[in-house]
Amino acid sequence: MTEIQLSLLNFPHREILSTIFNDFSNDFEFTADGVFRKITPPLCPDCRFPMSHNGFNTYRKCHLGEVNIGRYLCGACGKSIEEDRTFWDNLKTGFFNILTEICLRLRHNHSSYELVEEIMSFIYPRDKDTVRIMVQSAIEELKVPAVQNIQLVHYDEQHPKAGRNQKYRLTLMDSVSRQIIADELFDSKDAATIEDFLRRNLDTQKQIFVVTDLYRGYSEIFKRVFGNKVTHQLCLLHLNKLIVNDFPRKPSIEQELIKYKLLNIFYNRELEIDYLSCLMDEEKVMLQKSDKEYKVWIKDAKHLFHEFVHNLELKRRREGKNLELRTYYDALKNFKNLLGKIDSFEAAVRRRLMKIRELWPKLTAFYLVDDAPATNNALENYYSTSLKTHRKKQLEETGIKDQMKISALKRAGIFGRPQRTLLDAFFMFIPFIDTG
Ligand SMILES: [Zn+2]
Structure with a gap:
């Protein structure tokens, strides 16, 4: 333990000083003049x-304090050396690490570097370039822990713009732990890029279940990468979005009913269908009347229906439930019913039904695998918290990469509760406060 020569000035700080110098042997002293030496x-x-x-x-460290580190001189050869000042560096590191943690959290919540600089001016002034360096070197050092035993995986893409350049963000998420397996930014999303991304980040020798959206020919890429070890699921919520887009923006009640019958294949929409069936009977009557009367009526009818749907949503949310996913048997039965009436539907609906028939094995793969997800909802949620592509202000490429890495770290639980506060770290400087 270091000898601390207590003076009137540093007497009140003996506890802090003994904490700081605890690691040092009895060979050291901290003199009444504030000199640390042997x-x-x-x-x-x-x-x-x-x-x-x-x-x-x-x-000296601005706003924090100063310390005097002893020098030694050799009377024989004139050599001059200085005592080790690691403890001082540690005190500074302790303080700035907490400051960095604060900046990382602000960045995670989409604060601009300008805003971080403004907030820092109330705490410990740092300009935005310094903050940027602090944040980026902290991100470099932190490692996202590897996810073990990956079997059920979500894959999705985002297309953020870095200034004027189109970028492609490819992401893999583990379905069970909801942790990010890989999240990388590319200039292209051609097949070779995706293939290389998958090979680098997944074990291609093991059985794997992957959920994707319906947009592209992922199947062929997966075949090349995983051979027959892959089970490919198409996201059912994405299918539902496509179904909704098959219909005009201002549909008749009859069209709305058909839309819900399609949505009803995989999810239970019986209540909405019942409601719309009643309205459709009214619609038949109203269509006999004048155009004007019909328009007034359908506006009201749609308003009532949207309110009904909204209330169902609220009820589910209160009860912490999701839309009820159908059993395989019910889904098949509903689909076959619609397919049987295919000639009575409009072209877009007929095309959609044929597409569902073609993709049926990939839409229903999840029924055959325990705990397998049917949607990419988890990854969509992750995207919506980590990077909003619709933000008005475009990010630079480094900004996009910051967001991706910080979000993955957050997800992996790297940001726990703080071990100590900024004040704790600051108190350690009290014996060294620059009073001049
Ligand atoms: Zn000497």
């Missing part, structure tokens, strides 16, 4: 002659 000067490293105390060097 009580007995060391031997000269060059000529082994006993050295003598020779003043000190002062180290």
Whole structure:
């Protein structure tokens, strides 16, 4: 334990000082003048002659304080050395690490570097370029832990713009732990890029279940990468979005009913269908009347229906439930019913039904695998919290990468509760506060 010469000035700080110097042996002293040095000067490293105390060097950190580090001089050969000041560096690191943690959280919540600079001016002034360096070097150092035993995987893409350049963000998420397996930014999303991304980040020798959207020919890429070890699921919520887009923006009640019958294949929409069936009977009557009367009526009818749907949503949310996913048997039955009436539907609906028939094995793969997800909802949620592509202000490429990495770290639980506060770290500087 370091000898602390208590003076009137540092007497109140003996506890802090003894915490700081706990690691040092009894060979050291912290003098009443605030000099940190060995009580007995060391031997000269060059000529082994006993050295003598020779003043000190002062180290300052703006707003925090200053410390005097003892110097030693060799009377024989004139060599001058300085005592080790690791403890001082550690105190500074302790303080700035917490400051960095604060900046990381602000960045995670989409604060601009300008805003972080503004907030820092109330805490410990740092300009935005310094903050940027702090954040980025912290991100470099933190490692996202690898996800073990990957079997059920979500794959999705985002297309953020970096200034004027189109970028492609490819992401893999583990379905069970909801942790990010890989999240990378590319200039292209051609087949070779996706293939390389998958090979680098997944074990291609193991059985794997992957959920994707319906847009592209992922199947062929998966075949090349995983051979027959892959089970490919198409996201059912994405299918539902496509179904909704098959219909005009202002549909008749009859069209709305057909839309819900399609949505009803995989999810239970019986209540909405019942409601719309009643309205459709009214619609038949209203269509006999004048155009104007019909328009007034359908506006009201749609308003009532949207309110009904909204209330169902609220009820589900209150009860913490999702839309009820159908059993395989019910889904098949509903689909076959619609397919049987295919000639009575409009072209877009007929095309959609044929597409569902073609993709049926990939839409229903999840029924055959325990705990397998039917949608990419988890990854969509992750995207919506980590990077909003619709943000008015475009990010630079580094900004996009920051967001991706910080979100993955957050997801992996790297940001726990703080071990100590900024004030805790600041209190350690009290014995060294620059009073001049
Ligand atoms: Zn010497």
